[in-house]
Amino acid sequence: MRKLTYWQAISEATVQCMAADPGVFVAGEGVDDDKGIYGTTRAAYERFGSSRVIDVPNSENACAGIAVGAAAMGRRPLMVHSRADFMFLEMDALVNLAAKWRYMYGDQGGVPVVTRGVVGRGWGQGATHSQSPQSVFGHFPGLYVATPASPADAKGLLVQALRSETPVLLLENRGLYQVEGDVPPEPVPVPFGRGRVARSGTDVTVVAASLMVYEAERAADLLARQGVSVEVIDVRSIRPLDDDLICESVAKTGRLVVADTSWARYGFAAEVAAVVAENVPDALRRPVRRVTPPDCPAPVSAPLEDAFHPDAGSIAAACLELVGGDGSAVPRLTGVTAGFVGPY
């Protein structure tokens, strides 16, 4: 199969879905500009022009409501944010309206708005430009929240989203945009709620989403060399969540590390731990470990930023702790932002 980068996969899904469904349009601040949201909307703009790839004013909340209105009239808006952090401004429209529409109006149809939010660590993005709000949205019934980790899923989950009748949020981590992988040429949907064993193993389960899957795989590589066999579960979507896959893996390994780019409290890591405590508590041979940022906003200064963001090293250390190894033996790995050149 031919390889694409993650951003190319998003771009391809967008173009194919727009070609297949004339109701799909792309809207967002700067989607039509030259940079095209890290290239992801560029091909769509070139092919479909400004009537279907539409720049919007800096009005996140109204734009989300406008998308709801267009969706209620049969359109399929694909809304794009260059930073997921801006989605807090449209929290009301997403959570109080889009998520509840089908239910609170008595199941007369949904508002299938698809919203892409880029989690942009880059460098020095700081406290308000690098957050991963998945759990905040994942709390609300009525939404699907997907977190693609591989190029294939970046495409397949977007295809699924654009065919869904439910509002979907897709949170994409910029650290993955240049990662390459096999991607089917056709627009094959990847269903929500079906996780994937990204790597199988027997000693520890690492459950992760988005960038942390990539980091967990790097950690697994490293630990394999030390004789520790790590199973990496990529949940793909955090709502719905593939409880069964998580529990099966923990039932096998008896050890659970959950890795997330957002905070521990009330986050993805909490939910995964709860699923296990609810379903297979007896399987746990060791306490659960959450590998997440520490409990402070994201700092800018490079050494602080490096310490703040969890990565393969911190995942490996947690795994080693659970198998009784020496966490301090983990070599420092090159971060996903290595080689990144500013200013973004």
Add this chain to the structure above:
Amino acid sequence: MRKLTYWQAISEATVQCMAADPGVFVAGEGVDDDKGIYGTTRAAYERFGSSRVIDVPNSENACAGIAVGAAAMGRRPLMVHSRADFMFLEMDALVNLAAKWRYMYGDQGGVPVVTRGVVGRGWGQGATHSQSPQSVFGHFPGLYVATPASPADAKGLLVQALRSETPVLLLENRGLYQVEGDVPPEPVPVPFGRGRVARSGTDVTVVAASLMVYEAERAADLLARQGVSVEVIDVRSIRPLDDDLICESVAKTGRLVVADTSWARYGFAAEVAAVVAENVPDALRRPVRRVTPPDCPAPVSAPLEDAFHPDAGSIAAACLELVGGDGSAVPRLTGVTAGFVGPY
């Protein structure tokens, strides 16, 4: 000690703090009107007048930012929302600005904005007027999130909030407003992060916040009659969270039910389960149970609404399941809204 209702306790704390600190002012939509947010701001308005109890336009996001600006200049705004659901509109100001202010400007002072949000089940409030957004805010470092369950804590936590240097959210459940309890006459702060054993017991631990503490106590009463001893933990604040108290209790009982007025996924119930899985997984003799609303928005129709909201009955059923009893034996209890007369 003399008794006050929950709403009177809030009112008293407000008046006492305003008298003690001229920087404190109350602002919100309708805080100055005759109903005075269910009476809670009425006495303050009568005593301090419209220069310190201030009606505001329907502009939640700006008002939250305005409060931040006033707090940065040394004032102590107490912002009030008659429905916590409106706080999604100010998510950006609370989460991207207030929560991060101290940290991202290099620890040169905080913005001690106190925000009260009323969770208003009432009746028929439906999907957008009865939500409990605690976990959504609890996810973010930089905030304190308190959930008073008793009149004493309604007062003490508000006093603590108004003396804190950190932004605080207080989520109050309207179902508790008429509940009476002992309340110290003086403004004695109740620290954040120190839970309370609302009822001690040996067979099952129920960890709860806000209204669910009240419901858990009713469940405990009921189960006591059936020979089941329930320990009820009132966390008082969900950020910080009293992990130790939770773990101590579960270490003793071996069984955990978490009850919340909000959904299970990525919610309060998830976090409490995670804390136990992280710290005392071996203590769990049975799987954790989450007693929360089902995974749909809140419906209006009375029978659906009754089925939607967790209560003493559903808590008791979960406890009975864990001790091997028959959940269906739980009698239907009168809900907290019984006797409630519309239209609110």
Add this chain to the structure above:
Amino acid sequence: MSSVQRRLVRDMVRIRCVEETLADLYREEQQMRTPTHFSIGQEATSAGICAAARRTDVVYSGHRSHAPYLAKGGDLDAMVAELYGKVSGCARGRGGSVHLMDRAAGFGGSAAILGEMIPVAVGAAWAFAMEGAPRVALTFFGDGASEEGTFHEALNFAMVHRLPVVFVCENNQYSIASPLSARQPPGTSIRERAQGYGMPSRLVDGNDVFAVHEAGTEAVEWCRSGNGPYFLELVTYRWREHVGPGWDHDQAGGYRPKSEVDSWIARCPIRGAADALRAADPDIDARIDAWDAEFRAEAGRAVERAKAAAFPDVRDLLDGAYEPQTHGTGRGRN
């Protein structure tokens, strides 16, 4: 009396009769367990505007929803059943008074969060523009809702894209108990905000149904002809309490003097219309009396049907939270 005039008065009477019937029962029975915002006294705005729209045009409203729903042709039985929480309700009992919808009639939905539906109407208009359909979206909201950021964001967007949407501000001068002067700069009007975007606008006596209708017709045609959005500020007054069936002056310490309420009752839109028509149509009062009887009976029948209808089945509690799971969704639970 022209047929349009006749329709306008008749629609107002119908709204009044339905609302008064429901308000009385709401208080007496305590069976409509849903917070309810009556439009009694404000009937001219909905009647006048909706009569200017086609069935294929779509109306959105805020919480004060019954009047625009009915004026747009929404199903009465389904609305009343919704208030009683019945499965035959227009939102199957899930939404209540603030979440009405009748797609067939072109009532696109009402919502309880201030300002939330304003962008939705803009989005509908955007869809119409994309399709090249000759349809217009209209959105009703209060003076209070115009303080929300979404109001401004939506106006700007509509004007940039020249979308066919009529913004209808029902300025009843209060937001719950807060007077306009506590919330917006004295000496300004809400339509001036629209003018700031270069949007055509009119300030109209919202209790004069003929004036409202005339302005509404101009606005709708302006939009339908592809000229972009239009803004209407209609000054009116609600007679009852903000939410619920009571009269403010029933209550101690009201926020508005009885004399003020009375002065607006004296400006009753139905009576005003009758006064305007009487010279040309001396039978107008008799007609109104006949309609009154007809619609009170109709409302009574709707109430009977609602009461006889079933509550939703508790086993269906989760239905509609998500789309039916048909196309290969995974096994994960939500």
Add this chain to the structure above:
Amino acid sequence: MSSVQRRLVRDMVRIRCVEETLADLYREEQQMRTPTHFSIGQEATSAGICAAARRTDVVYSGHRSHAPYLAKGGDLDAMVAELYGKVSGCARGRGGSVHLMDRAAGFGGSAAILGEMIPVAVGAAWAFAMEGAPRVALTFFGDGASEEGTFHEALNFAMVHRLPVVFVCENNQYSIASPLSARQPPGTSIRERAQGYGMPSRLVDGNDVFAVHEAGTEAVEWCRSGNGPYFLELVTYRWREHVGPGWDHDQAGGYRPKSEVDSWIARCPIRGAADALRAADPDIDARIDAWDAEFRAEAGRAVERAKAAAFPDVRDLLDGAYEPQTHGTGRGRN
């Protein structure tokens, strides 16, 4: 040349020199690991307005923050250190370019979320009004930020409470690569939005530092005298790319033609000021050259100091997430 004129030109030159020094190093070294929005070409707005304010007045800005910070008297060394992520930075390395603060100088803070600081300035003004302090709050934001709902909500609030706040819109006609015409209705101006609230306002050539200063002085005095808020729209242009040190026309497929950029470079605010003063002060060019040398040296020294300074200690990573735990906070962990 009056001392005020002298100060205005000098401040512009200083901003230009600092910005150009930083821009060059930013690109060459890749050591300032923080997204940075330069104000090169827009110096007149910050210089003109801030010179009209007192030290005790407080300025807030959006992401394009260096110029207002410096113009308000913010500590240069601390700003440069912040860009290098050093512990001696004005936000101790935690905030970066978009989160500058110098409380002593009356620079209240800058923020990266569009429109977020506009209400904050209103809140500061509210605090001043409550205290009866003769202080004024000022807030800089772009044309793009004026599309956010908070902008409108904040203007309305300030006008209702007649607060001493000057809204300073730096209209550089672009939001990243989006021209104003794609985002706001053609034929309108941003100040018209302020007029919709009855707020006094002026539209000023933002590249004419003397005109800006004159308008700023009027605005600040209006506020300080208790008349309420004031709105200024200053039309200007940025020369460099939106974020980062480059020139747009370095890049393929730029969103604005080189001829457009050049036409604005021809309207350089520093050169314009020199032209205006030359008749009265024939030495102006020599003065500017001297300042240029002085400030490039000053900037160079600040860079040296920043480079020599320490990074924050990783052990202090959590510091400042919360207030110090002094007054009986419980044992719970956050």
